[in-house]
Amino acid sequence: MEMAGPVSSAPRTVEDIYKDYAGRRAGLVRALTSDVDEFYSMCGPEKENLCLYGLPNGGWEVSLPVEEVPPEMPEPALGINFARDGMKRRDWLSLVAVHSDAWVVSVAFFFAAKLNANERKRLFNMINDHPSVHETMTDRKGRENKPGVDNSIKPRHSTKRSNDGKTKNSRVAVVEDGYGDDGEHSETLCGSCSGLYNSSEFWIGCDICERWFHGKCVRITPAKAEQIKHYKCPDCSYKKSSRQ
Numbered sequence: 001m002e003m004a005g006p007v008s009s010a011p012r013t014v015e016d017i018y019k020d021y022a023g024r025r026a027g028l029v030r031a032l033t034s035d036v037d038e039f040y041s042m043c044g045p046e047k048e049n050l051c052l053y054g055l056p057n058g059g060w061e062v063s064l065p066v067e068e069v070p071p072e073m074p075e076p077a078l079g080i081n082f083a084r085d086g087m088k089r090r091d092w093l094s095l096v097a098v099h100s101d102a103w104v105v106s107v108a109f110f111f112a113a114k115l116n117a118n119e120r121k122r123l124f125n126m127i128n129d130h131p132s133v134h135e136t137m138t139d140r141k142g143r144e145n146k147p148g149v150d151n152s153i154k155p156r157h158s159t160k161r162s163n164d165g166k167t168k169n170s171r172v173a174v175v176e177d178g179y180g181d182d183g184e185h186s187e188t189l190c191g192s193c194s195g196l197y198n199s200s201e202f203w204i205g206c207d208i209c210e211r212w213f214h215g216k217c218v219r220i221t222p223a224k225a226e227q228i229k230h231y232k233c234p235d236c237s238y239k240k241s242s243r244q
Contacts, residue, residue, distance in 0.1 A: 011111055012111075014112075014115065014119050014122055014123050014126070015238055017108055017111045017112055017115075017123055018108075018123060018126045018127065018238065019056075019235075020056045020107075020108070020111065021104060021105075021107070021108040021127055022130070022192075022235070023054070023055065023056040023057055023058045024053075024054030024055060024056060024104050024107065025054060025104050025130065025133060025193075026054070026058040026192070026193065026194045027053075027054035027055050027057075027058050027059050027060035027194075028052065028054040028060060028097075028100045028104060028133045029133055029136050029137065029193045029194050029195070030058070030059075030060060030194040031052060031054075031060040031062075032093055032096065032097055032100070032133065032137045033136070033137055033193075033194070033195055034189075034194065034195065034196060035060070036093065039052070039060070039062065040084070040089065040093075042062045043062060043080060043081035043084050044081060044084070045081055045082050045083075045084055045085050045086075047081055048064060049064065049065065049078050049079040049081075049082075050062050050063065050064065050079065050080055050081045051063065051064070051065050051075060051076040051077065051078055051080065052076055052077075052080060052096060052100060053076060054100065054103075054104055058194065062081075065078055073107055073110055073111075074103060074106040074107050074110050075103075076099065076100065076103040077096070077099035077100075077102075077103065080096050080099070083095070093137065094134065094137070094138065097132075097133045097134040097137045097138075098134050100133045100134075101132045101133045101134055104133070105127065108123065108127060109123075126234065126238065129218065129219060129234055130192055130193070130217060131193070131216065131217060136193045136195065136217075139216075188203075188212050189212075190203075190212065190213050190214045190217055191206070191209075191211035191212060191213050191233060191235075192213050192214065192217035192218060193214060193217050195214065197212065201214055201215070201216075202214070202215040202216075202221070202222050202225075203215060204218065204220050204225055204231055205231065206231055206232060206233035206235075206236055207230045207231055207232065208232050208233070208236040209233060209235065209236050211233060213233060218233060218234060
């Protein structure tokens with residue numbers, strides 16, 4: 001079991017803290033979306049006080065809280081399993097998502113306590129580029145329950161012309177009925193929220209790290225994507241700016 005991470009090895013820079021946040025957030029989103037049945041089954045009310053942890057590597061775990069008092073870093077909501085069978089499943093998951101948002105942000109700013117005001121502001125802006133765990137979970141749930149949604153995979157790579165007239169490929173996925181290889185993105189996960197690709201959504205791929213993202217997760221609309229020759233995801237953009 002991977003530990004949440006002691007303060008002694010805590011991330012120190014804005015970029016390090018953001019990376020830690022993004023990994024933990026991705027794990028929480030996965031637990032409440034693609035892995036939700038497994039997560040739900042692990043939270044039986046007959047068990048002891050349980051917490052949902054997002055891990056820096058993008059994983060998640062349900063386990064008992066740490067025994068240290070005070071803990072070395074903020075702890076998630078305690079005893080999430082006790083209310084599981086006393087609420088509608090959707091409402092319980094929504095409650096866990098809200099508490100998970102509060103926890104993952106508190107962890108980030110716990111690590112950021114020694115940063116200056118400008119650095120904390122920059123960190124908050126980087127974090128705020130992502131939809132919350134709750135937003136991601138409820139949005140995905142709404143799509144899954146929407147009648148008539150086609151969940152087949154129909155990616156499209158649009159082509160654009162540069163100023164010199166040469167045609168360039170852009171890693172942009174747009175829903176278009178009857179187009180594309182249905183199997184090409186069947187296992188593709190969003191680099192931000194870890195949601196599985198489906199053709200009812202707009203996606204865009206980073207030309208640097210080659211990961212794919214929901215357009216909404218990185219605040220890119222189809223219209224905006226048409227103006228982008230080479231897309232760089234938030235992680236790659238921040239890495240470049242930190243080296244300058």
